[in-house]
Amino acid sequence: MLADRLTPMKKLEIVVSGEHVGDVRDLLAEYVSGYTQIAPxxxxxxxxxxxxxxxxxxxxxxxxxxxxxxxxxxxxxxxGLLPLLExxxxxxxxxxxxxxxxxxxxxxx
Amino acid sequence: MNRSERTxxxxxxxxxxxxxxPVWPLDTFVAVNPLLGFDALPFIEATARAAELFRAQVxxxxxxxxxxxxxxxxxxxxxxxxxxxxxxxxxxxxALGWGDAVAEIDERTGRxxxxxxxxxxxxxxxxxxxRGFYAAxxxxxxxECAATPNGRAYRRAIDALPDHAVDAVGANLExxxxxxxxxxxxxxxxxxxxxxxxxxxxxxHDAGEDPGLDLLALLAVRTWYExxxxxxxxxxxxxxxxxxAVRDWLLADPARVRRAREPHFERxxxxxxxxxxxxxxREFAASLLAVLEPRDDAAPRAVAAQFVFCIDxxxxxxxxxxxxxxxxxxxxxxxxFGMPVRYRPFDAPHATAIAPVLLRPTREVGERPDAATARQxxxxxxxxxxxxxxxxxxxxxxxxxxxxxxxxGPFAALRAARQTFRAERAHAMPDDRPLQLDALPFxxxxxxxxxxxxxMGLTHGFAPLIVLCGHGGSTVNNAFSxxxxxxxxxxxRGTINARVAADVLNxxxxxxxxxxxxxxxxxxxxxxAAEHDTTRDAVxxxxxxxxxxxxxxxxxxxxxxxxxxxALPAAPLGASDPPARAGDWAQVRPEWGLARNAxxxxxxxxxxxxxxxxxxCFLHSYDAPADPDGAILEQILTAPLIVAAWINLQYFFATxxxxxxxxxxxxxxxxxxxxxxxxxxxGDLRNGLPLQSTSFGATPYHExxxxxxxxxxxxxxxxxxxxxxxxxxxxxxxRWVSLVAIDPGDGRAYRYAGDRAxxxxxxxxxxxxxxx
Numbered sequence: 001m002l003a004d005r006l007t008p009m010k011k012l013e014i015v016v017s018g019e020h021v022g023d024v025r026d027l028l029a030e031y032v033s034g035y036t037q038i039a040p041x042x043x044x045x046x047x048x049x050x051x052x053x054x055x056x057x058x059x060x061x062x063x064x065x066x067x068x069x070x071x072x073x074x075x076x077x078x079x080g081l082l083p084l085l086e087x088x089x090x091x092x093x094x095x096x097x098x099x100x101x102x103x104x105x106x107x108x109x
Numbered sequence: 110m111n112r113s114e115r116t117x118x119x120x121x122x123x124x125x126x127x128x129x130x131p132v133w134p135l136d137t138f139v140a141v142n143p144l145l146g147f148d149a150l151p152f153i154e155a156t157a158r159a160a161e162l163f164r165a166q167v168x169x170x171x172x173x174x175x176x177x178x179x180x181x182x183x184x185x186x187x188x189x190x191x192x193x194x195x196x197x198x199x200x201x202x203x204a205l206g207w208g209d210a211v212a213e214i215d216e217r218t219g220r221x222x223x224x225x226x227x228x229x230x231x232x233x234x235x236x237x238x239x240r241g242f243y244a245a246x247x248x249x250x251x252x253e254c255a256a257t258p259n260g261r262a263y264r265r266a267i268d269a270l271p272d273h274a275v276d277a278v279g280a281n282l283e284x285x286x287x288x289x290x291x292x293x294x295x296x297x298x299x300x301x302x303x304x305x306x307x308x309x310x311x312x313x314h315d316a317g318e319d320p321g322l323d324l325l326a327l328l329a330v331r332t333w334y335e336x337x338x339x340x341x342x343x344x345x346x347x348x349x350x351x352x353x354a355v356r357d358w359l360l361a362d363p364a365r366v367r368r369a370r371e372p373h374f375e376r377x378x379x380x381x382x383x384x385x386x387x388x389x390x391r392e393f394a395a396s397l398l399a400v401l402e403p404r405d406d407a408a409p410r411a412v413a414a415q416f417v418f419c420i421d422x423x424x425x426x427x428x429x430x431x432x433x434x435x436x437x438x439x440x441x442x443x444x445x446f447g448m449p450v451r452y453r454p455f456d457a458p459h460a461t462a463i464a465p466v467l468l469r470p471t472r473e474v475g476e477r478p479d480a481a482t483a484r485q486x487x488x489x490x491x492x493x494x495x496x497x498x499x500x501x502x503x504x505x506x507x508x509x510x511x512x513x514x515x516x517x518g519p520f521a522a523l524r525a526a527r528q529t530f531r532a533e534r535a536h537a538m539p540d541d542r543p544l545q546l547d548a549l550p551f552x553x554x555x556x557x558x559x560x561x562x563x564x565m566g567l568t569h570g571f572a573p574l575i576v577l578c579g580h581g582g583s584t585v586n587n588a589f590s591x592x593x594x595x596x597x598x599x600x601x602r603g604t605i606n607a608r609v610a611a612d613v614l615n616x617x618x619x620x621x622x623x624x625x626x627x628x629x630x631x632x633x634x635x636x637x638a639a640e641h642d643t644t645r646d647a648v649x650x651x652x653x654x655x656x657x658x659x660x661x662x663x664x665x666x667x668x669x670x671x672x673x674x675x676a677l678p679a680a681p682l683g684a685s686d687p688p689a690r691a692g693d694w695a696q697v698r699p700e701w702g703l704a705r706n707a708x709x710x711x712x713x714x715x716x717x718x719x720x721x722x723x724x725x726c727f728l729h730s731y732d733a734p735a736d737p738d739g740a741i742l743e744q745i746l747t748a749p750l751i752v753a754a755w756i757n758l759q760y761f762f763a764t765x766x767x768x769x770x771x772x773x774x775x776x777x778x779x780x781x782x783x784x785x786x787x788x789x790x791x792g793d794l795r796n797g798l799p800l801q802s803t804s805f806g807a808t809p810y811h812e813x814x815x816x817x818x819x820x821x822x823x824x825x826x827x828x829x830x831x832x833x834x835x836x837x838x839x840x841x842x843x844r845w846v847s848l849v850a851i852d853p854g855d856g857r858a859y860r861y862a863g864d865r866a867x868x869x870x871x872x873x874x875x876x877x878x879x880x881x
Contacts, residue, residue, distance in 0.1 A: 022314065046396070084123060
C-alpha cells in the first residue's frame with residue numbers, strides 16, 4: 001500500500017497576533033525545517049470576533065502558522081508554546097497527520 | 110539543558126520581553142509608547158507596575174518617594190519577596206551597600222553591544238562578529254581580565270560557559286540560584302534595566318535584521334556579569350554568591366539592608382496623581398468640545414485648490430492660515446498618503462521603508478533620472494567616496510592620523526568657523542527627479558489610490574488642483590533629526606509619498622480604473638505634491654508654479670512662523686527665528702515638534718475650521734454619511750489613531766521622566782553606531798525624546814495628557830468596530846486614549862466609559878478654561 005510509505009507526524013496550527021509571530025518561529029526553529037504562515041486571518045474566539053482585514057496595520061492582524069513535527073518533539077515544544085498561549089491571546093491545535101518524504105520535515109542541524 | 114528546558118527558557122524570555130517596547134534606530138526615529146508592553150492592563154495599573162519595574166516616574170506627580178521609614182525587618186522581607194518579582198541580585202547589591210552592580214553590568218554589556226552593533230563607523234570592526242554576538246563576545250571577553258592576577262581563572266570560567274546563549278542563560282541562572290518559578294520576573298527586571306538595548310534587539314531580531322543577536326544573547330552576557338559582580342562582593346562579606354545564601358544572610362540580620370529600594374512607591378499617592386491627571390484631562394476635553402461645532406460656509410464658493418495635509422498636529426495652524434487666504438479647502442490624512450512603499454534613491458545600496466511603522470512595505474520605488482543627470486550623480490558619488498576613503502583612511506589609521514590632522518585640520522577649522530558664524534542650509538532641497546514606479550503593480554496602484562481617496566473623503570467635488578502636502582523638519586548636527594520628520598512615513602520626510610500618490614492619481618489608466626469603482630476624477634483636475642517644512646514654516650510645491658497659490662502659501666507660512674516663533678525660547682548666542690534655527694549647528698531645539706499634542710479629531714473639517722486649536726490636535730478628515738458600514742472609520746482607528754496615540758504617549762512619558770523614558774539632556778549624549786545615543790561614555794541605549802523636545806530647562810513645555818480622540822460618527826458604528834478590534838479595546842477600555850463621539854445628527858457629545866457604554870458629555874465649560 002502506498003500509505004505505508006507515509007510517516008506519522010504531529011501537525012500544529014497556531015494562531016497568534018502578528019506581533020508575536022517571531023516568538024513562535026524562534027520556538028519552532030529547533031524542531032522544524034519549515035512552516036506555512038497565513039496572514040491576516042479572521043475569526044471568532046472566546047474574546048469575540050477578531051477582524052483580520054486591516055489595510056494599514058500588519059502588527060495587530062492575526063496570523064496562522066502551520067507546521068509538522070516529529071511525534072517525540074511535541075512534548076518539549078509544548079513546554080514553550082503553551083506558556084506563550086496562556087499569557088497572550090492565541091490558540092493552537094495539534095492533530096495526527098502522515099507525510100511523504102519525511103526527511104524534508106526534519107529540523108536543520 | 111535538555112530540549113524541554115531550553116524551549117521553556119526561550120518562552121520565559123519571550124514573555125519577559127513583553128514589558129519592553131520596541132526601539133528603532135535614530136535614522137528612522139519612530140514614536141512608540143514606552144509602556145506598550147503593558148497595554149493589556151488599565152492605564153492606572155500599567156503605570157503602577159511600570160513605576161516599579163523601571164524605577165521610573167510615570168505620572169506628572171506620582172507615588173514615588175525617597176523616604177522609607179519602615180522597620181528594617183520589613184524592608185528585608187520585601188527584598189526577599191521582590192527577587193524575581195521586582196529585583197535582581199544586582200539590585201540587591203546597591204541596597205546592601207555592595208556597590209552599584211547594575212551600573213557595572215550596564216557599562217560592560219553596553220560596551221560590547223556598541224562594538225557589535227557598530228554600523229561601519231568604527232575603523233576596526235568587532236572580531237568574530239560574523240559568528241553572532243554571544244559567540245564573538247565569548248571569544249573576546251576571555252581576555253578582559255588578562256592583565257589582572259585573576260586573568261587565567263577568568264579565562265577558564267568564560268571558556269566553561271556553554272556555546273549557545275540559551276544554555277548560558279540557564280547556566281548563569283542556575284549558578285545565581287534563581288528558582289524556575291522566579292525566572293520570568295527576574296529576567297524581566299534584567300531587560301528593564303537595559304530597556305533601550307533590549308528594545309532595539311527585540312525589534313531588530315523580530316524584523317530579521319540580525320540573526321546573530323537576540324535577547325537570549327543579551328541576557329547570557331548580562332547574567333554572566335551579574336555573576337562576576339556578585340561573586341566579587343558577596344565573598345568579601347563571607348557569603349556564597351547565590352540567591353539562597355544571600356537571602357539567608359539577609360534574613361539573619363535585617364539591619365544589613367543599608368538602603369531602601371529607590372524610589373519607594375506608594376500606591377495611594379499614585380492613585381491621587383492619577384485622579385489629578387483625569388481632572389486636568391476633563392478640563393481640556395471640555396475646552397476642546399466647546400469650540401468644536403459644525404460651521405457651514407454662508408455661501409458655496411468655487412474652490413481653487415484642495416490641500417491634503419498630514420494629520421500631524423503641526424499641520425493645523427497652517428491649514429487654518431491657508432483657509433483664511435482664499436478659496437482653499439484643506440483635508441487631513443496620514444502623511445504617507447496611502448502609499449506604503451520602500452524608497453531607494455538613485456544608485457543607493459539600500460531602500461528605506463517610508464510608511465507607518467505598523468506596516469512592512471514590500472514594494473520599492475526609485476528614481477529615474479535622465480542619462481546626463483545619472484552620469485552627473487554617479488560622478489558626484491564617486492568623488493564623495495574617494496574623498497571619504499582618503500580622509501577617513503588617513504584619520505583612522507593609527508600612524509597616518511597625525512599627518513591627516515595636519516593636512517585636513519585647516520579645512521575642517523574653516524568649515525567649523527563657517528558653520529558657527531553663518532547658518533548652514535539645513536536641508537538641501539531634493540531635485541525631484543522622476544520616480545520609477547514600475548515595481549508597484551497596476552492593480553495595487555488602483556487599490557491604494559482608491560483607498561487613499563475614500564479614506565480622506567475625497568470621492569467627489571474635486572478642485573482643479575489638489576495638493577498632497579507631505580512634511581519634514583530641517584535641522585543640522587542633530588542626532589534626532591528624524592524625530593521632527595513625518596511619523597506616518599516611519600520618521601522620514603513625506604515628500605516622496607506625496608509624489609508617488611500624485612503620480613498614481615494623475616495616471617490616465619488609474620483614473621479609468623477608478624471610474625469603474627465609482628470615483629470619477631475630472632480630466633482637468635491635477636494632483637501635485639508639496640512639502641511642508643515644519644521648522645522653517647515654508648511650503649514648496651513640486652512641479653507647480655501657480656503664482657496666486659504660491660503667494661497665498663507664503664502669506665500663510667509667514668503668519669504661522671510669527672505665531673510659532675513666540676513659543677520658541679530665545680537663543681541668546683545663536684539664531685532665534687525659525688528658519689535660522691534650522692541651519693544653526695549649535696541649536697538643540699530647532700522646533701518644538703509635536704510637543705503639547707493632546708487630541709485627535711476625526712471628522713469633517715467643518716467641525717474644527719472655526720477653532721484655533723493651537724497646534725495641539727491631530728486632524729483626520731472623515732465623512733460619516735459616506736461610510737455606512739464603518740469600513741473607512743475602522744482603517745482610521747486601527748492605523749492613524751494608533752500612530753497618534755504612540756506619539757502622544759511617547760511625549761507623555763518622556764515629559765514625566767526624561768531620563769528613563771526619554772534620552773535625557775542632549776548636551777550629555779554620545780551617538781552610538783548610528784542607532785541611538787548613550788549618556789556620557791556608556792550604559793543603556795537611550796532612544797526616547799531628548800529633554801529639549803519636551804521641556805525648557807526644568808520646566809515642561811509639553812503638557813502630559815493622554816490623547817483625547819474625538820470622532821464625529823454614530824456611537825453604534827464605533828461600538829461595532831471596537832468590538833472586533835482588540836487593539837482598540839485595549840486603547841479605549843483601558844484608558845490609554847480617551848474617546849468622545851460627536852453625533853453627526855444633533856452634534857451632541859458622548860464620552861466613552863468602557864465596555865461599549867457612553868455618557869452624555871457635560872456641556873458646561875470650566876470657568877478657568879485652559880487654552881486648547
